[in-house]
Amino acid sequence: MSAAHGHPAEQVHEPVFVGETLAELERRFTEYPTKQALLLPALWMIQERRGWISEQAIGEVAAVLGLTPAYVKGVVTFYTMYHTHPVGRHFIQVCTTSPCGLCGAEETLRAIVEHSGCGELGATSPDGRFTVIEVECLGACGFPTPVLVDDDFIENVTPETVPALLERYR
Amino acid sequence: MGYPHPSHPREQVLLSKYFGDSGARTYAGWVDRGGYQGLRKALGMSREALIEEVKASGLRGRGGAGFPTGLKWSFMPKDDGKPHYLVCNADESEPGTFKDREIMRWTPHALIEGCALAAYAIAAERCYIYIRGEFTEPWSVMTEAVREAYANGVLGRNALGSGHRIDITLHRGAGAYICGEETAMMNSIEGKRGNPRIKPPFPAVAGLFGMPTTINNVETLAATPHIVLQGAAFYKSLCLGNPKSTGTKLISVCGHVQRPGNYEITMGTPMRELIYDMCGGMRPGRTLKAVIPGGSSVPIMTADEAETCITDYEGVIEKGSMLGSGGMIVMDDSADMVYQVWRLARFYAHESCAQCTQCREGTAWTTRILERILAGKGKEADFQLLLDLSEQMTGKTICVLSDSCAAPIVSGIQKFRGEFEAYMSGARRPALASAL
């Protein structure tokens, strides 16, 4: 309906659940008694292949699992790891919750925001390389500051080690 | 062990023996290290005997609630004809806690063994291990380990040749602390928003997919093969404090200590020993100011309270807090208590699921008040306001997230009032640029 809470749409949506991807999803149907339970795994599959979950992808996965787009959207917007808009080639998540905050996480975060070229949280760098966000406890409090770059979980990041870390991700 | 540091002699190394030992990750490596013997023995016992053994050991839920594990298993109906489910809670998101992650990435087979054992005990043929989405390394390690377990006949239609079917499915979370709440976790597995459910019905009656379900923490499950193999009496004997707190606990110590890490202590170990001996005490020139012992959802302890506290369930309660998940956040005199309380409130506000009015609005409102205080615009009336709101947020909601937000606020004001007053009077410069 209105664009008020609309998320960006893709120009053209190539179906995700075809061929091997569909086969992979269908193989997992035996592990759950309902198709609805495949929703979180299916959303991960979309994000792994497309980098984000568009409105059209939401419609597609709803149809595949026998759900409505509104229902799927309610689920997608609940979980913060699903991207509802395109992000940089590398997505950086920096923990700043108290245990890490006590050990310099905010300085590390500032260093990453600056060195990545993003300039501010949630923004994508002009060269499209990075998007940086601040996240809540990553469950590695004894190794401050933990940073997730895509699926790489890096421990003990400090402002000093930030430049070399970012260099690894083109 | 105090991974990433070598084990301290005062640790009781049971679950953490192979932390840092990448050889323990493989099936072959695990078997070499004596793995799967506990499961084998358990599969040869009757379910009743197995549950009794776990009850006798005194094992209590290590995720935070501390509920007696054997008792929880005994709630499952017998011979009811319905499918039973075991859910392993690997959502570890409680600030300060990082132990389950270590169990999974160093000893994945230990968790598989514990899950299979528990599944057998409660007559569940399928176990879902719910791993938080951010745990990418545990996810890939567990994936490979489960594959190996199936390949080697540990899992599947005929687990270890017992004739019993045990299946494990790894289910990936997607960024929601609240999914660590057992009923929210079930909703999340079912493909729904991670909203906690009202109880009753209780999971053992109508849980996952409406079927009888038991949810256990990673550490709890990993302990069970040890209990079966070495006997309940052995586990029960690991007790330095209250007899109701037995066995070992992985304490995730973080914050202002020399050697942060996971320390496996015998229940009842004095907290000062943990902080000063095992963790090497404070950083140079620093003194202990506060400890939040159970993950952040418990009252803050002063240095005095922590230094005279026995680390077990009853001991911490005696000092006015809770052992919880054992995620111990240590703060020295450099810590800004108001700032930390604000940052924790902000965490809870971010994670609220939005169902209950008091939590949805209260976590955000208290965060804003604390922000305003940190921005130098606080006033005396804010104390009563924060305490009033905290009271409204306690004991009135479907789950305890709002209570957890209130705990640091109330204890922070009770025990560190002077720091709040310093911001209000202007004696301390604002820590935040502006309030909103």
Added chain:
Amino acid sequence: MADELVSVTIDGAAVSVPKGMTIIEAAKQAGILIPHYCYHPSLPSPAVCRMCLVEVEKAPKLMPACVTTVTDGQVVHVNSAVAKKAREGVLEFLLINHPLDCPICDQAGECELQDYVFQEGRAGTRYAEYAKRYNPVEEFGPDVLYVANRCILCTRCVRFMDDVAQTPVLNVSERGDRAFIGISPEQTLDHAWAGNVVDLCPVGSLISKDFLHKARAWDLDKAPSVCPGCTQGCNMSIETRDDVVVRLRPRPNLEVNRHFMCDYGRLDYRWMNRGDRIEAPLVRQAERHVAVDWDTALDTLGRLASGAGSVVILASGRASVESLGLVRRLAGAGPVTAAIRVPIGDEAPLAGIPDLALRKERVPNLHGAAMLGYGPEWGAALRAAAGAGLVILLDVALSEEEERTLAGAAGRIVVLGTAVSGIDRRADLVLPVTSMAEENGVYVNRDYRAQRYHQAKPAPGMARPAWWIAGEVLAGQGPDRDAPSTASEAFDLVAAAFDAFAGLRHADLGFSGRRVAAPAGASR
């Protein structure tokens, strides 16, 4: 099998209720309304608003009354200091982001947030220093607007669409204090029963575009009525402002429509306000129609009716039992063909409620008419009319072709009409009658439930109910004439004349109606 009963004391009042009942429902039996938002008797209970928390002796915490079942000997305190303080807290939390929209909000005057805050909320805000959460207004569907800022996230609308309409079109989006009710751009709230979310919304968050800014709740007069849209017979209330119908809303009836009515019925009220009404009785004199008084008109009608021979009555499916019955009697003992027009539309069930749907037959009184000898064979009746001695048209709108057929009819034509129409020019007598919004009457729905509807607005001009007209003529002259002066008396006359209604009286029907015996061999 008898329900096991348990005794529970609520705020000092002892009640005995069936085992398994919730405290909130048991309290109703004790005459106590426990304040609540998310609970609704026709929806599954999530216990999220936390407004209904009550003190239960021996329970460690306050318990949500909407999902806590009663136990024998339970003692509940709804208005203790502790319970009231908890409610005060919920209200304070709800108000911090709620905009001060009352002056421009349609819900004012019938708003449950206003009501409870006034009753037991805090007098002043403690949230003065911050901006309130802002979300833009969204158009959810053809009639429903979502004013997100006013939403208290009770989720009644989501549960209605999920569980009752079984068309999950709404969701809760985001988390925490950022949450709002969302809809997918691929979907729209155009379900046949979507308008009910506006009724369900306790505040002015979901509002009807049709009703937007039309009237203040306290300006409305309300009359209990029955929807004339189809044979389901949903109970409704006609709401008027200065005698103009501005809104129809469902009235609860657990046997018929629970708490709901469909959008087709809900939005079809404009015809009740039509201005092009027949104002006065008209008698044809040569080529002209002359307005006359009722005495003259009734005399004329009496003469036309008595010497008629064969009579054909073509009636609206909206005509009441009283009117259909007495007009039928007026037609006399000779051959009578009587039919009602039954427009047909698509059925639209409310999937989550058994036996509730917008029915194909778009008339409210199909069975009532049948029980009085009116069939649905409209075409045949129309053909018969061409050769009948007297044709009585009761509030029918004819197509041009139908008018031409009748215009050429051999016999006399009497129009008992509401809106002016083309056939009036051909009619020998045109009498203004009331619409169902302007009279009392009875309809019999598809379940053979006889239900009363009540007058909501005054009749225009000299219009009278059709039963009054027929009743006056039937009563004849003389001092002992028995002409009905109320619909209730008219109903008694019908009951005396038609076996199907024998022994039934208005007083038996109350506000929820009553099942009557279906005629032998009858089907739905």
